Amino acid sequence: MTCDEFQRVLPESWGAQSSEEQEHVKSCRSCADLVLDLQAISDTARLLQATDEPSPRVWNSIEIALRREGLIHEARPLRSFVFAWPQRRLAWLMPLTAVLALVFGVLIFERGGRSPGMSSGVETRQSTPGEFTLASAEEEQLLKMVADRAPALRPVFESDLRNVDAYIKDAELSARNNPNDEIAQQSLMNAYEQRAMVYQMALDRSVP
Amino acid sequence: MQPGFRRAASLGTVVILAVTAYAVGDELHRDYRFKVGHRPSVSIVNQYGPISVKPANGHHVIVSAILHSDKVEVFQSQSGNRISISSHLLPGSDAESGRVDYEVLVPADASVTLHSATGPLHAERLHGDVILEGNTGRVDVSDVSEGHVHVRTMDGLVTLTNITDGHVEITSVSGNVALKTVTGPFIQVNSSSGKILYDGDFGSGGQYELTSHTGDIEATAPSYASIDVTARSEQGKVESDFALSPSYTSFAVRAGSAFAGTMGKAASSVKLFSFSGRIHLRKR
Numbered sequence: 306m307t308c309d310e311f312q313r314v315l316p317e318s319w320g321a322q323s324s325e326e327q328e329h330v331k332s333c334r335s336c337a338d339l340v341l342d343l344q345a346i347s348d349t350a351r352l353l354q355a356t357d358e359p360s361p362r363v364w365n366s367i368e369i370a371l372r373r374e375g376l377i378h379e380a381r382p383l384r385s386f387v388f389a390w391p392q393r394r395l396a397w398l399m400p401l402t403a404v405l406a407l408v409f410g411v412l413i414f415e416r417g418g419r420s421p422g423m424s425s426g427v428e429t430r431q432s433t434p435g436e437f438t439l440a441s442a443e444e445e446q447l448l449k450m451v452a453d454r455a456p457a458l459r460p461v462f463e464s465d466l467r468n469v470d471a472y473i474k475d476a477e478l479s480a481r482n483n484p485n486d487e488i489a490q491q492s493l494m495n496a497y498e499q500r501a502m503v504y505q506m507a508l509d510r511s512v513p
Numbered sequence: 514m515q516p517g518f519r520r521a522a523s524l525g526t527v528v529i530l531a532v533t534a535y536a537v538g539d540e541l542h543r544d545y546r547f548k549v550g551h552r553p554s555v556s557i558v559n560q561y562g563p564i565s566v567k568p569a570n571g572h573h574v575i576v577s578a579i580l581h582s583d584k585v586e587v588f589q590s591q592s593g594n595r596i597s598i599s600s601h602l603l604p605g606s607d608a609e610s611g612r613v614d615y616e617v618l619v620p621a622d623a624s625v626t627l628h629s630a631t632g633p634l635h636a637e638r639l640h641g642d643v644i645l646e647g648n649t650g651r652v653d654v655s656d657v658s659e660g661h662v663h664v665r666t667m668d669g670l671v672t673l674t675n676i677t678d679g680h681v682e683i684t685s686v687s688g689n690v691a692l693k694t695v696t697g698p699f700i701q702v703n704s705s706s707g708k709i710l711y712d713g714d715f716g717s718g719g720q721y722e723l724t725s726h727t728g729d730i731e732a733t734a735p736s737y738a739s740i741d742v743t744a745r746s747e748q749g750k751v752e753s754d755f756a757l758s759p760s761y762t763s764f765a766v767r768a769g770s771a772f773a774g775t776m777g778k779a780a781s782s783v784k785l786f787s788f789s790g791r792i793h794l795r796k797r
Contacts, residue, residue, distance in 0.1 A: 455630060465705075476726075496726070499705055503667065
């Protein structure tokens with residue numbers, strides 16, 4: 306699961322995350338920090354609701370004053386798709402939800418949820434040091450470029466890209482599980498070096 | 514012989530000769546000669562076809578190119594001591610019609626850089642740096658001393674023979690790598706699925722790193738080899754024919770998955786690492 310995918314499903318799965326999402330949180334510091342921040346906001350919001358809700362007498366006084374001013378009328382049933390709050394007790398949830406959504410959006414943006422150069426329809430992941438990066442659309446583009454120049458070489462590049470991606474995947478897992486193991490770290494460097502080599506070979510020496 | 518048959522035979526002979534002549538004429542032969550000074554730099558980029566580099570006396574770089582069709586042309590340039598040759602594919606060319614065969618003679622101290630998608634690439638008896646990059650072609654380097662050897666390939670077979678006193682760095686995705694009598698201060702092979710075969714004594718005072726993802730690693734050494742060896746495979750079998758004196762490692766040595774120890778005076782450091790390939794340190 307990529308960071309983008311995780312952050313996209315987070316609002317929906319908040320409080321009931323799947324094992325895949327939990328796995329991602331364990332492995333991604335950036336998303337883990339995001340979850341912690343949101344949890345803190347959520348906890349604080351609950352405290353606000355419990356302590357700051359006015360008494361019914363206050364609401365009655367406000368209603369009387371507003372009717373006297375002609376600012377409010379008898380309640381009319383809502384006929385639009387916008388839902389109505391059936392109970393005043395839940396009225397604080399509306400602005401709270403808005404605040405949460407706003408904060409969530411700001412946090413996503415600040416944490417670089419949108420990386421430069423990302424365009425819609427391109428399946429890419431943000432790559433952070435030590436995080437496995439598989440960009441199938443990007444690789445497909447590379448293979449297409451190879452095929453345009455030298456069709457016979459496309460199968461070779463495709464096979465070796467898969468090879469290298471598997472190497473990176475294994476090396477990243479090993480490095481993540483053994484952060485103090487220099488051999489695991491070196492293997493990861495070797496794997497990335499291989500990928501860089503394949504990319505460079507694919508992009509090198511164009512045919513006019 | 515009847516006259517009709519004689520005429521047919523003559524016509525047939527003419528046709529055959531014409532075809533041969535046409536075939537020969539279809540191949541274009543180009544020779545280039547460059548005067549150079551001490552330690553020249555020679556770069557050849559050839560998408561399709563072999564490149565062979567050998568030493569010659571004197572201060573000249575001589576390039577002999579056979580172009581297999583008129584759909585490819587050779588660009589050549591010289592800037593001082595730097596020679597650059599490249600095959601330029603014209604529209605409509607393919608692996609056959611775009612092929613150029615290069616035979617190159619250089620001063621022994623020349624630094625050589627060769628690129629070819631299909632190869633093969635060959636360099637021998639040089640003292641300068643040798644950089645070879647190929648996609649699928651075979652790469653052969655032999656009898657190079659005091660120069661650095663860099664090889665990058667995707668699935669071409671790499672063979673290094675009698676390379677001494679220089680750095681050796683090889684990166685191969687799926688091509689096998691064979692090193693025979695290769696010694697030097699720094700020898701590194703990075704393979705993904707290709708096998709790594711080393712046959713030598715690991716010299717003295719060198720650092721050897723043979724690593725792979727899934728490719729097997731087999732190192733064959735004599736009993737007099739002087740090495741400090743560490744071998745580890747995450748998922749593959751690891752074995753040694755030698756009785757090693759224990760040495761320190763930063764990781765736990767599990768029998769069958771790793772070993773570490775020294776032989777002789779431990780003059781050279783040898784690291785054999787694989788993720789799932791088998792590792793075997795053989796006694797010659």
